[in-house]
Amino acid sequence: MPEKLINDLIAGNLKKPETGESIKIPIRKILIGSGVIKQILSLLSELNFPKRISIISDDNTHLAAGAEIERMLCKDYEVSSVVLPPDLQPDERNIELLHAYTSASEAYIAVGGGTISDIVKYNSFQQKKPYICFPTCPSVNGFTSSTSSLIISGYKKSVQATLPKAIIADTDILVQAPERLIITGLGDCMARPTAQADMLLSHHILGTAYNKYLFDIQNDYEKELFENVNLLAKRSFTAIENLMSLLLVSGLSMHISGSSQTASGSEHLIAHYMEMMFDGKYPHIYHGEQIAVTSITAAKIQESLLAKELIEIKPIYYQEKPILKKFGEKLGKRFLDEVIKKNITEENAGKLNQKFKENWKDIRQQILDIHISSEKLEEIIKSIKGPFTYKHLTWEHKDYDEAINQCALTRDRFTFLDLAMIVRQN
Ligand SMILES: [Zn+2]
Structure with missing residues (x-):
């Protein structure tokens, strides 16, 4: 099929x-x-x-x-x-x-x-x-x-x-x-749930595009893959073929949508930040190995926000000075051009808060329907002896923490990491 x-x-x-x-x-x-x-x-x-x-x-x-x-x-x-x-x-x-x-x-x-x-x-x-x-x-x-x-x-x-x-x-x-390359393929597939959740959230908050069918076409392959990771570990022909098919369809989903968003959300932002800011500090780690770990982290952050019965956000205006100070002239200017697209004015924050009052339960449910828990993701990668914490990638806690907290500043993509920064704590 x-x-x-x-x-x-x-x-x-x-x-x-x-x-x-x-x-x-x-x-x-x-x-x-x-x-x-x-x-x-x-x-x-x-x-x-x-x-x-x-x-x-x-x-x-x-x-x-x-x-x-x-x-x-x-x-x-x-x-x-x-x-x-x-x-x-x-x-x-x-x-x-x-x-x-x-x-x-x-x-x-x-x-x-x-x-x-x-x-x-x-x-x-x-x-x-x-x-x-x-x-x-x-x-x-x-x-x-x-x-x-x-x-x-x-x-x-x-x-x-x-x-x-x-x-x-x-x-x-x-x-x-080689085993690591099979693990890295599986790891890259673990981004689908968190990337889809981010895309759906952005759709509700900023009105950006959300094409559900581009995720739906991956469903059957993904279900088969995630339910049979033990077979992948044993290198069953069917499991390997299924992984390859999912990777091909995932790539095609990006091509069809004209954006990497269908396969890349907050989990990729965290990994890209680690690569960009700590280049040369750590030994070479394959892309999908990083994504396995960052997907689990991103899923945890999404879960903590999805646990809320109601959310209320603050307006946000990104300022030039702290961004240039943190990233320097060249990178800072590039990031600033991106991040200001995510400014939320007082008026828009008010409108969004009204929307959340009326619809948060429904939005939350839509996201929970396509979510895979961090616990389940961890179980999946564990069953092929893949990495599931930043420590397995030799990353230091302070660098990883910085990536989680700062990576939203590097792109215009709105994800749960942005929501975490602007949500009012009650
Ligand atoms: Zn990727």
Whole structure:
């Protein structure tokens, strides 16, 4: 059944409820399952893929699949393999190098995890050359997002990129992924409930968009995944395939909505703050490992506010001075431009308080209906021996505390962290 949803999305059979128009996705095919690597030749011919192809992998993923793909294609295509060092940084230098190595090619195949996918999709967008994504681990939802997470001038940034023409996710290869990368894939999926709660809250407070169907399409995969984490730990083919499918649909939900909000709320803000402000202080921690921990924290904060029978908020005006003092001129100015969009005037606070008096019970119920408790989230990640406290990530308490309390200042996104700052304590 889940596979049907992916096929329906590709075929344009699903409609946007708000307008009735078909959802269009530029990905022409997603092959997922055991042994699908064998279909690569027929797929390339079906896609009318160009003849000169660069296969981009790293030392590990070349062995896992890159070499095999090269062998399968070398008779009919002019292939060259670019094998990068593992743990490559997706920064300007490596992007330029990749561009130089692949300049003679007409198309690419990205064989690897999130970083390889990110640099190839960015290169593909810049060079206007198509690519196929061949994930070797179910570790991120970025395989199907149209942005790349790159390090530009020393800062992690999300930049415009492009979607692949096709995705080939072979479970024979995915089940052999390193354990940490499977945990990180599951961890990134744990953001859905807190991100949805934040988006729904923002919808009620600021009137921002909330497209419930973009979360609904993830439901079946998520239920299956969260109820069977023990099978994931045992690397059951079905559980791995389901995790991969959920990551792909989660990425597509961002692409369809044109915003990362369907997969990223307060839990991502906390993690991004830790990465940005304490860069180099801590050892490398995978994205989804961070998100597993920050999702549990974000769920706890949401629970404490959702426990209230009634809420009342104060107006808020973000001031330049303390923000510039805290973050410095350059970052401070950038954050200020974002955060002032969340100013709440006295008049608006009054209107919202009136709305809460009349509707808070209903709003609260809507959010509780899509919420997963912090306790349950903790249980999920524990059953695969993943991290569930900041201590497991080697983060210090004072830094983590700062991230929780300050990260709302870095983005215009309204989340429960904002509500926590402006709610009147009674
Ligand atoms: Zn994420």
